[in-house]
Amino acid sequence: MTFHDSLFEPPGGEPFELLPYDLSVVIHRGAIRDPHEVMAALMNSVPWQARQIQMFGRWVDEPRLSSWHGDPGTEYRYSGITLQPEPWSTDLVALKQICEAVSGAPFNSVLANLYRTGRDAMGWHSDDEPELGPEPVIASISLGAMRRFDLRHRVTKETVRVQLGSGDVLVMSQSSQRSWMHQVPRTTKVTEPRINLTFRQILT
Numbered sequence: 001m002t003f004h005d006s007l008f009e010p011p012g013g014e015p016f017e018l019l020p021y022d023l024s025v026v027i028h029r030g031a032i033r034d035p036h037e038v039m040a041a042l043m044n045s046v047p048w049q050a051r052q053i054q055m056f057g058r059w060v061d062e063p064r065l066s067s068w069h070g071d072p073g074t075e076y077r078y079s080g081i082t083l084q085p086e087p088w089s090t091d092l093v094a095l096k097q098i099c100e101a102v103s104g105a106p107f108n109s110v111l112a113n114l115y116r117t118g119r120d121a122m123g124w125h126s127d128d129e130p131e132l133g134p135e136p137v138i139a140s141i142s143l144g145a146m147r148r149f150d151l152r153h154r155v156t157k158e159t160v161r162v163q164l165g166s167g168d169v170l171v172m173s174q175s176s177q178r179s180w181m182h183q184v185p186r187t188t189k190v191t192e193p194r195i196n197l198t199f200r201q202i203l204t
């Protein structure tokens, strides 16, 4: 198992590739300025929803709150549900533009997730829905509580772990969604909320 933490990171906070092969997941530490203010604004302005999703044939509560925003026509289907996009807010457009500048890719939608405490989580999955295309670029903003993010290779089972802090941006691209799965595991150590925004380009 490979464990990446700040010991392995280059000094000065320059972008850092997390994956050893079948790339690419690059972390941009502190790419969002004033993350505390951004988090506070999104806590109040995003229409957070508790949903039920289908897991192994049963309907269960999603272990987090979420909200899907995007251009008209950007439907998102996962775990037995189809989300129609909420409109963009000024804050979300500003964050989208930062992600487009950081990644060099365009985005037409964003999934916002609110992890209320460490009890909320995201299980192992890849963002490999057909509407994202074969090699999607996904930019992921973290705000609020620091949470562990794990990546596991589908074949070799090699695992990469990283702590995502407030203001960090992760850019996942190339074959990474085909070759690697990711999760945000449950933890009893975190009591504060975290927001994650994954900007995506849905093929309409």
Ligand SMILES: O=C(O)CCC(=O)C(=O)O
Pocket: 111, 113, 122, 127, 140, 142, 149, 164, 182, 183, 184, 196, 198
């Ligand atoms: O919260 C995170 O950092 C990851 C979110 C995620 O995996 C997703 O939205 O697909």
